[in-house]
Amino acid sequence: MSPTPDAADRPAGAVGRSVVIDRPGVHRLVEREVPVPGPGEVLVRVAAAGICMSDREVLDGHRAPGYVRYPVTPGHEWAGTVEAVGAGVDPALVGRRTVAEGFRSCGTCERCRCGETSLCTGGYAETGFTEPGAFADHLTVPARLLHPLPDDADLRAAALLEPAAVSAAAVRAGRPRPTERVAVVGAGTLGLLAVQLLAASSPAELVVVDPRAARAGAALRFGATDALTPQDAEALHGRFDLVVETAGAPSTAASSCLLARRGGRVVLTGMFSAGATGIDPVHLSVSQLEIRSVFGASSAAWADAVRAFALGLLDPAPLVTHEFPLERFAEAVALVGSGDPKAGKVLLRP
Incomplete structure (x- = not known):
């Protein structure tokens, strides 16, 4: 049996793509080295990422000050597969289909300790807004934020588990x-x-x-x-x-x-x-x-959404109407909020 991959097993210089918004109105598709998960982190290969109006606000420059940090790779609605783990993370996660909470809550403040992680007082940080997001081939996230999915989960549908949460x-x-x-x-x-x-x-x-x-x-x-x-x-x-x-x-x-x-x-x-x-x-x-x-979702709400998805009580798949590759990000984001009656949920598929 081959050893379980971790950060040290990744080939040096592996290249991946990501959408970067440098400043309002300016974006590009770049090639960069695939990130290496640090201690407590996992590397996820993105299968699908949803676009919502807040992503368009980031591109247009309408996101409220303090809730975005340029340059940024957007993408807070996503699903993928764990490809490697950093130090201190269970290697059994490699190969698991997963989603993850977007808020990078501190886990130690009074609100977090009461279970209200979406009200964390440790300062705002969120995947896709202040931290690199999922409009990319790969992203790294803290392992503690993962919500693993069933082995047969539809990752296209699971990309909508963030709004479901x-x-x-x-x-x-x-x-x-x-x-x-x-x-x-x-x-x-x-x-x-x-x-x-x-x-x-x-x-x-x-x-x-x-x-x-x-x-x-x-x-x-x-x-x-x-x-x-x-x-x-x-x-x-x-x-x-x-x-x-x-x-x-x-x-x-x-x-x-x-x-x-x-x-x-x-x-x-x-x-x-x-x-x-x-x-x-x-x-x-x-x-x-x-x-x-409600602004965002607590860890408990994420658990509810993932459980409902796994049980078949929640099926987001019919909401998806359009799918685009990363190269067509501009076309995809323009469709969101366009008023097109045929446009439902729009996905990027790296």
């Missing part, structure tokens, strides 16, 4: 219970993944609100009981025990609160721009709403 964080925050009436506002990637996770909680109703007819149809296939336009949903104000907002549109935080019953729960996951419609404080206090927000 965010949706799982929203579901954890919302605490759905069987027979409740639930609404999901927005039928983009986060919304459709949330529908699948919420359907597993046996709701009495699972209504999706989105103006796009094609997206509404997908929601029904994923387990929603009904799909409505925002205008039609106005007739259901005050109906739902739980409302999960995923759209981040200017009006959806406020409209989600109107959909909730008195004493209901609202979870906001959308990334809102300045000037979005605020939540009426009078309605909030009189209705005694419980409102939570």
Whole structure:
């Protein structure tokens, strides 16, 4: 039997490709030596990496200051296979299919020790934004952030486990219970993944609100009981025990609160721009709403998403509509947020 590969076994000078955004509006595809995993790290060969609007914000220069560090190789949604391990890492990980958490949480601050790793106070660091990401043939990540997958896992679908973990964080925050009436506002990637996770909680109703007819149809296939336009949903104000907002549109935080019953729960996951419609404080206090927000995903939410994927309760594969090689990064990222009704999740396949 041949020895298990580790960092020392890698051939010197092996070359790989990566997309690098030097500064807003400027990117290039470069060839560099394949990185060597340091102590506590693994080297992953990327199988697929998803593109989301935050990647386009990095390219366009619209990412909030402090949440990106140029030059950077983007790519925070990915799946791949462990190819080598650094010192102190279990060599049995080599050959495992895997995903990994994006937040480089410190693991020692009060919030991390309470399990709230997405609220780490040790300073913001995230794969694809401040650390090299997965729009590349390879990347290195701390082994402690890995979530190994089943041996037969579909890595193309698993690339969507990062947004699925965010949706799982929203579901954890919302605490759905069987027979409740639930609404999901927005039928983009986060919304459709949330529908699948919420359907597993046996709701009495699972209504999706989105103006796009094609997206509404997908929601029904994923387990929603009904799909409505925002205008039609106005007739259901005050109906739902739980409302999960995923759209981040200017009006959806406020409209989600109107959909909730008195004493209901609202979870906001959308990334809102300045000037979005605020939540009426009078309605909030009189209705005694419980409102939570989600930014990223904790380790526990990642575990939930990976477990649901392994059990077949979560199938992200139908969301993928386009796949591009690294060389066509510009074309791929332009498709994201373009308004093309045929564009769902866009992948890069190194």
